[in-house]
Amino acid sequence: MAPGSYRDYLEEIRRSADLAAIVGETVKLRRAGNALVGLCPFHQEKTPSFRVSPEKGVFHCFGCQAGGDVFTYMAELHGISFAEAAELLGERYGIARPRTTGREDDHSGRRRKRILEALSLAHSFFADRLKAPEGARAREYLERRGYDASAIGRYGLGWAPAEWDRLLRHLSGHGLSGDEMAEAGLVLPRRSGGGFYDRFRGRLTFPIRDTAGRVVSFGGRALGDDEPKYLNGPESPVYDKSRTLFRLSEVAQEVR
Template sequence: MKNLSYESIIKEIKRRLSIVSLIEAYLSLKRSGKNFVGICPFHDDKNPSLQVSEEKGLFHCFSCGAGGDIFGFMMRYNNISFPEAIVELAKRADVPLERQYRSPAREKSIADALFRINSLTCKFYHKALLESQEGKEALNYLSARGISLEMVKEFNLGYAPSSWNTLTKLLAAKNIPLGTAEEIGLVIKRQNKDSYYDRFRGRIIFPIKDVDGKVVGFGGRTISGEEPKYINSPESEIYHKKSILYGLDRSRDYIRREKHAVVVEGYMDFLSLFYAGIRNAVATLGTSLTREHAII
């Protein structure tokens, strides 16, 4: 098992561990046909909304939408990072890890790789908004909402093409593991197939950045009336929603100068205020103001 690559370690852990046995260590499951069901721990569940598929190695809640593989369950249930989930599950699966996989330097290396993937994706979406035929409608929508071309460029707004696999093909062509892209919410794995499709399609894209300006995730707004109106990147190793305030990378200095912040709910609210000259604003991305937000 020595010198396994990062991707190989993940595959080996998945091969050795039963997702049913793992989840049963935390909650009660009952067989339902070829799958298992239980009370979902991620929301106030009254009925067994959680379904676990041993065959697919996946869990999914049909009520709150939580889902993923063994790593996703561990991260969400125990509120830990992806590297921490790897270490914990490697112990359970008796998969030896080289020390580098547990070190802070290795964790930083993983995070840097995810940031690079998001940066590439951000540039792709931005170019699609400015240069594609589909993007013109999105630009017209933004203009009608008072968002100028200058602001589009300043905040790297983008557009996700309506095709099911435009981004997926780009990432594959760049030799980016699609399993890694799935972990940060850019693509979704098809059920019963070893293939992926784009999470964001036919939507205006708002890059979500940390305080240092690194892209940690994306928000996508429909312009066609499709529901839901907004979809966002899931939490990941580099994106923790309760610790991120949209626009803080741009408004931090203004907030310090004014000694207070104007807190709004969403992307468009923030951009409208910024355009109007109110630069000490931030957005909570649809959540209540958290303790972590206040500390920031």
């Protein structure tokens, strides 16, 4: 059981969260005295009436009267509850929620953690493959579309080698099981003989992240005539497509 109450948990998040930085991910802010101002994300406007006070950790819009703290902001921006906003922020800042739950949740929490670990390792693996000699064709493809090394890094693009088990072997080397990789949507069971094979092969990869910034799935685009042209990762314990809390990078939408 983590120490502290739910109230302490919220206070700790409030202290850690940088409202101006979080708002700045969506709204272009400029300084005006002690405040930062920008175009309101909650209503349509051409002149900025949205203000953030970094010192107080609050925002207010003089146009639509939206206002509140970092929890309110996240909840309204993503259309989620206060508790869900708190959970997202807690995860983002590495603040553990006080435990009131039983063993079952511990088990599913551990499982989710392993799946996220597999996805994070896969993300680094794909990124490294894109930088390696074997990623040359994919890099040329991206360069022709105006994506240089810094854009590739910014969007977290990668290359899934055109082989059956490169990722599988890489993740096995990190102690992950085939079942865990399959749950993460990274591998598929072989049709006969048991074992698994890589889902993404010979494709550009784009991370799909949750709003806490964690990689929860991938999209993969074929470079040549392979079908399907665009391959999406499946739903998983960490990736529920019916929820709207996921971001596909802009570049993924652009090149798909």
